[in-house]
Amino acid sequence: MKRLVGASVPLLAALAAFAFGAIMLLALGASPFEGLKAIVDGAFGDGDAIAATLVKAMPLILVGAGITIAFRASVINIGGEGQIVAGALLSTSVALALPDLPAYILMPAVLIAGLIGGGIAGAIPGALKAYASVNEILSTIMLNIVMIQLMNYLLRGPMIDQAEIDAGTRVPTTRRLSDNAAMPDLVEGTRLHLGVPIAIVAAVIAYVILWRTPLGFRLRAVGHSPEAAKTAGIKVKRHVTYALAMSGSLGGLAGALLVFGSEGQRMTTDGSSVGFTGSAGFNGIVAALFGGLHPLWTIPSSILFGGLLTGATAMQRVLQVPAALAIALNGIVVVFVVSSGPVRDRIDAFLDRRAKLDQTLRDDVSDGSSKTVDLDQLDLDNQTNITGADL
């Protein structure tokens, strides 16, 4: 019964959001029924529409699955935007540097580069939280800003297409990247490419890691009860860093897939993050929440939100209602989901755990600075710990 109530929450939230959307459509002079029809047709009406929806869902699945990993370890990751950009930049660099590698090497290479790029962008706030008690909400937001500027710098400068310089237009974009790294189309004539199944597999792997491996067990232990985890010999700090690094690496993979699944096969910016990511770093949070913060449920949830985004674009054509409506509706879904009772209870429990984690981390920091006399002893401990069985 309790499970049923929990499952109905996102649906009620969605209904409330759609009611709100209907009111907005009415206020804008459009019929809500035609609006809904245009969205559903545009999102799932035919093969092309479904393909477009799945492609839109792809980064949401990855970012969403990443959010769930962080959440299970009681950390919040709002750095999806920056992690997507980081992964895209590193994978693009690999393709620019080694364009002639055969596809069976280059394609995995750019995907791994995406994972690494996003992983680094996630590990930085993770390590800052673990070792310097820096609030990860803040540092991930700051890193978003840094990564956007880094993207603007690289795409306007070192990585710019020579043709743009020659023509004097200086549009911040790379040259067409090696076709050997391109995600092959799966269905002839649609935009559905290999990136979509890769994203789904990655979300399943995230699930397997979290619930079927010792690493996942330790991550969840740290999230569930950091003190108990510490007593049991789990390196809390290291696992907080891992959690955000893994979360970020999935965002980075999304970035690589956005570049190598794009029609133009280039990385392009309009100076903002939205221009490249389509706000996937934030919309992925919505999809993860809507999927109950479970990696597997994030998949259908992301497809639903991918459909909303695709459908809204179609609605813009049919009813002349701006597609930004979809973003506004996403916001309303978030507010409703996090305001609803059963979710709230779970999140209250999450906050308790997060506070405990912060306390555990802080205790460790102050241990290090207050017991200066024991510093040598502590250092020794640390060294033995590092060579321990944990890796």
Add this chain to the structure above:
Amino acid sequence: MSQFFTLSILVATLASGIRLAVPYLIAALGETIGQRSGVLNLGVDGVMLLSAFFTYWTVLETGNMWLATAVGLGVGLVMGLIYAVVTVFFHATQGISGIGIFLFGLGFSELMFRKQVGAPTPVDKIAEVDIPLLSKIPHIGELFFQHDLLIYFAFGLVPIVSFMLRKTTFGMNISAVGENPQAADSLGVSVAKTRFAAILLGNLLAGLAGATLALQLGLFQGNLTNGLGFIAVALVYFGAWRPTGVMVGALLYGMVQATVNQLKIQGSIPQSASDIAAMAPALLTIAALAVLAGRIKAPSALTRPFSRA
């Protein structure tokens, strides 16, 4: 490059930095009040976008800047009411519900802009008001006394908010419910009411920050703030939850931006270098957080919903 160091350009750049700092300052002061009461509001950017649009739209339709400012404040108040209900009564996770508010503001402001205005149409910017006599002092006058009224008001807010937080009963209640809501509750301070008021006040200022942005630029476009509201949230941490600290941070952001703009206008640096320079404040904030995090304590109950056990 040497041209940058002539006195008149330096003064003009610094004055521009003061002007650019103001939206950060107002928004961050509002966020400070909210956070001192234990409520994190990540929706500032969304509220600013909404109020900037409605302020701009009012100027476009009526030409009346006072009415437009009032509309911007009104938008802040409405969003504040929503956020207060969501966080205080429904105990929504603040880090995430704020993102919801942000997405709503981002989408809705662009939706309204495209539907009601369409193409970017410039409107009059807010006029500068020269302070009699003082504005005539060479350089000093240009630096400090030739700004628009919102700028004077914003810097005037710093001591006012500081006084309010430290010396008034309301301010002490805010700190009490932000530090130890259980204790405050047992002493008869209503945690819900105090937080509700702090959130309203904070969002009112976020609304004013958005209005200021629109009035200073005389323009609106989708995602006008480009993350400004998120930086304002970070400035609260940077300023260690003190209005004066927040002001220093806001001025730093304004000055970096003004310097980069000036160098770009002069052609001293290419566009790409200015992108690198624009990273500096964010990196500095991360560094400051790393250094300060262990030493300066956040309000203990920050992001913790309160319910009587």
